[in-house]
Structure formats: C-alpha cells, structure tokens
Amino acid sequence: MATVTNQPMNSKPMSGAPLPQSLAYLTQIDQLIIKQKVELLEVLTGCETQNKYEIFNSLNQQIYYAKEESSFCMRYWCGPNRGFIIHITDNDGQEVMTLTREFKCCAGCCWCADACCGFLLRVEAPPGNVVGYCKQRTSCCALHMDLLDAAMQPLFKIWGPCCPCQCICCPSDINFPVKDINNPDKVQANIAKMWAGAMREMLTDADTFGVTFPLEMDVKQKATIIGAVFLLEFIVFETQKNNNQ
Template structure:
C-alpha cells in the first residue's frame, strides 16, 4: 500500500437518532468494536447527497450503520480527492473513516490507487486484484479484503494481518436490480473449503427513485453472533470493496 498519511477524523453524531446502547464488560477486542460483539447482522445505508443527484458528480460517500432493529451503531465517511472521484471513479484512492456513536474514529478501510486493476481474469493474491486494507483501531492493521481470479462471478478473499486467508466471498453472475427484479443481490461468505456458509453480504433494492437517480445503496451483512469480532470487522470492511467495485461504477455510468 502507498504510504500517504490520512489524518484521524471526528464526526458529529446526528441529532434525533435512535442509538444502540454500547455493550458493557466486553474485553479483549479492539476498542470501539464493542457493538459488533453483540450483533449477528448490520445494515449499511448510504446517504443520499443532493449535490450528486442534481449534478451527477460523485461526492464523498457517507453511510449510516444500523443493527437489525434500526438502531445506529456506527457511521462512515469517505475521504478522497475531488479529481480522483471524477477521473478515477471506483478505482480512486480513498479511506473510509468509521466512527462510533460518540464520533470517535474506531476503524478505517483504506484503498490506494493502483493503475490497471479490477479485471476478474487477472486478479491474483499478489497483483492486479482490487484490495482494501482494514484497520481497527486506526493504525493497527487487522486484515485485508482482496479481489481474486474468476472467469465471471465476483470472487474475493478475506485475509488476516499476516495475509493468511480466512474466508471466501463469491457473488452472482448478474449484479443488476430493476423494478422487475428486486430480490437481494447475495454474496455468500464461506470457509476456505467453500463447503460451509458462514454468512453473507447482500445489497437490497432501495426503490426506483433511489436506484435510478443516485448511487446511494443499502447493504447488509449477516454472520454468527459468536464469530470473532475482528472477523466481523473484516467482513464489514469488505462491504466497501464490493460496493466500489460492482455498484459505484454501475451507478455512475447510469448517471
């Protein structure tokens, strides 16, 4: 990864939001990830940006992260340069800052610009694959999510901090949704044998107006409640890899 230094951010929590209560007496996990210890599902809703709707220019993405009953547990905000967003699209250099309900940054998902990546035929563990680095807390790398070689279907692997593979994520041949096809687009998460499904990443149909005129998508992740918190965090970070690689580009082209 490039050695550009991104500064920690502190975001102001929104007023009038139903916040999830922080679990108590949770030890042995990265500070700030206590919420994940009690969850078996999170929903990630990208906010609609009015400027983007009106002009069609890509703005910095912002996300609300909710539990299964709609309580907010995190929010996330992209940091990137304007020219990169306009010229490089989903391949741009960016960092996603993830903050808790107190506004403190607890996790970071980072993608560095690399020319000529993203082709599913060429992606390997060592080169060409689209990759994000995941930190929790900031500065402490807990692992990576990386695109893998495939003939057609989306294919990713989750790696730990030492780049040892942990999980496999595969997607469908067609990642399109429309008024005639509103089912979730599912990306099952399996063990390395691909025989045992452990959870899934999915994209929900958000409705005609939201889907056709914005790129404000809604994603979800399911996983066992007793899965290691760092593994949950890695899958959380992998959502942004899936979003930028398969849905940012598609929606930007529509715009």
Template sequence: MQMRVPMGGLPPSVQSLASLDQVSIKQKVEMLEVLTGFETRNRYAVLNKDMQQIFFVQEESSTCERCFCPQLRGFQLHMTDNNSQEIIRMSRDFKCCIGCCWCAGGCCQMVLNVEAPVGRLVGRIKTSNSKCSPHMQVFDAADNHLYTLWAPCCPCQCPICCEDDINVPITDPSLTQRVGNIAKVWRGCCREAFTDADSYRLTFPADMSLDSKVLCIGAAFMVEYLNESQEEN
C-alpha cells in the first residue's frame, strides 16, 4: 500500500529516524535459496538500536535476471513501515556490465535512485572510478555531492579471510571528515559458509537531516548489493 503524503515532505513514519543514530539491516534467510541455490528475491528487516523492527524491505526484480545475471540485475526495493505502507523506494536499472573499479564511473556505472515518499527524489548513490577498492558517492536531488564511501579492496567475509566486521566509512567529499559508518557484521563461520544473508550496522549523527539519513540507508543497500555481486563471482 503506497502512502499518500504531501510531496514536499517525508512520510510520518520516517520521522522515527530523527532521533536515531544507528540502524541495523538484516537480510532474511530464504530456505529455498539455501537448499537449491536458486536466487530468490531478497527481503530485509530494518531495526533500531534495541533490535525492534521499524521497517521492512522487499526486492522486486526479474526472475530471469536473478537467475542468469544476478550481479547485473535491475531491481526496486520497497521499504514499508509496520503498517505495510510504502514509505521509501530504491531502484537500480539493469546494466550489461558489473562496473569494475576501472569503469564504475563510466558506461558501467551503477546508480541507485532513492525516493521518499514514492515520486519525491531524495537523491542518488553512484559508483565511481577507482584503482582497486569499490568507490561510491552520494548525491542529493539537485546532484550536489554530499558524501563519499570507500570500501575495502576485499569486502568478502569467510573463515579464511577474516572473522571481524568490515567497515565502510562515510565521509564528506573531501575525505577529511567521517560522518558515519556502514559495517558488514561478521555472522559466524556457519552462517558465512552456508548462506549469503548478510547483516549491516549503519551509524550516523543523531542530528543528521532526515533526507541524509534516508540516503545513508540507500548507500548501505548499495554496499549490500555490490558485496552480493562479488560473493557470487
């Protein structure tokens, strides 16, 4: 159910983000995917610091794209509140190339559009060129560069690589001030080995604007889908 609100403002349920300085994003484990390897539509719970669910996210995407080119697939992520009202929509178009570090800002650039409510563009998260590590930039609706994210060269987690959280700092465009962090949470050896259902912890200043917090959540999902692509390669 799409929520009807004035186009100039965010949905009332999004106002709950105003006092928060941390949210967690937990992907639901899909048993069909675990047992068969068939790529299903992702689902996520967005939780507050007390691990109470405040939002639910479900992917809408083509079965064909998920099965035959999961790394390149286009999708829409529908974020609903606990009353099943859609409050935020994130969308990415299909690309014929994955956007490696060398061409992630060119023809292979991935762009995630963030709307809140649906029809009101809050901003975009775009991949950008780099030498080895994933590089993303966050822009507002007027295409002003707000934040930059640099992920580690190897964002995968496994018992051999690492047994710790992987951090993706959120900085200002000059890279001099850290304004937040996206941490891919280590889930333990068994979960890392048998399922790709990841968990993330996103931190930001409590006094950050609501639009910026929504964009940071969008950036966390961009990190999630880029990590998913690399884990499947």
C-alpha cells in the first residue's frame, strides 16, 4: 500500500503558530478513508483488543495511522462504553492528533445525553493544543452529536439515521451529514459508514468510514470532524457489534 512520506508544508497558522508539516497536509485534501484493521486475535477469541486504523487519502495512499490506548479491564468490563485515547500519527511516527474520551459511568444513553450520560471526546491537534470537542446529545433513537470549537462553542451538528444498519441485503453506505449549527439545511461535510463486504462485516467488527469536507475548511474543523468519526464509531457501530456478539 502506498504511503505519503513527504507531505507538503503549509504556513497557514493555528493559534498564531505554523502547522506541523504532517498536520498541514489536511489543508491539501477534501476526502479521507478510515479503515479499521482486522485483529486476528480478536476474530479467533472474541476478546476485544485495542483498535487500530489506517487513514488514506483519495488516491489510496496512507497518510496517518491511528491506535487506541485503553486498558484490558476497561475493554473487557465496559466494552464500547470504555474510556480511551486515540493516537493519530503520520507515516514517520510523529503524533499529529490525540483524541480522548474519558470513562463515564452509565454514559451512552441517548435519552439523557444532555444531562450526565453524554459522551464527550476532546480533539487535540497537535497533542496539547485543544482544537475542538465532539459531544453526544439527547435524542429518541438516532445519533445526535454537536461538534464544538476549543471554547465549547457549537460549530456543527450531526444527526444519524434512526436505523444505522448494514447487511448483505442492504449494503448501502450509511451517511452522517455534518450540518451548519445555525442552518440545518446546509450540509458542511459528510461521514459515511461504508460497506466493507459480507465476510468482513459478518466475521469482524472492523469498520470503514469515508469523510468528505470542503478543501478550504479550517484545519481545526477538519480535525474535529475526524474526531467525530471515532466517537460515532464507538457509540453506534462498536455497540452494535458488541450486542450481536
């Protein structure tokens, strides 16, 4: 698989400082594919392992790698509701983004997410520099999420479908449009859960997502949308696979 090793430098500032070279690469793209790696140990034993992901551009070149950090006890006892840190690194091993979701007892219920039960994911890009948050919101059944800036001010809103299911009879992509916070009819970006094939879907919990956003979108907002992919992955699809098992 091709990789991008010499990512273009861009002088666009973030918080008054130049972007790191690998993070500045986000200014050059409008599409990403995020593929969860199949873990053989997990397939054979059913024991949840730390998730790993490969992130590609539209030319199928790998640009980032993501790995979950969580304890065995958290994965075993809390399943998809566990706390975790996702470390996103470039192809040289430099960490460019850190996504953190703290464990919250009894969190995940969509009926009372605006109270104490909503998950919150913090996005740092680069690590140590908070650029945004992804916050689960109350809903009847569908995923409802707000994307916030570093000051916790709303930027975008995501409403998922009421039945985000895929099967061999219904292999269509499941879309999670990212909408303007003030104009729900205006779609600013899109996250799609892509059908990965019958065998992969049935035998593993390894998911594939496509992300599209405007080329000119601010890098901080792009990073926050990438963070939203991982939050909805755990809230919706990790939970589905865990329930099925």
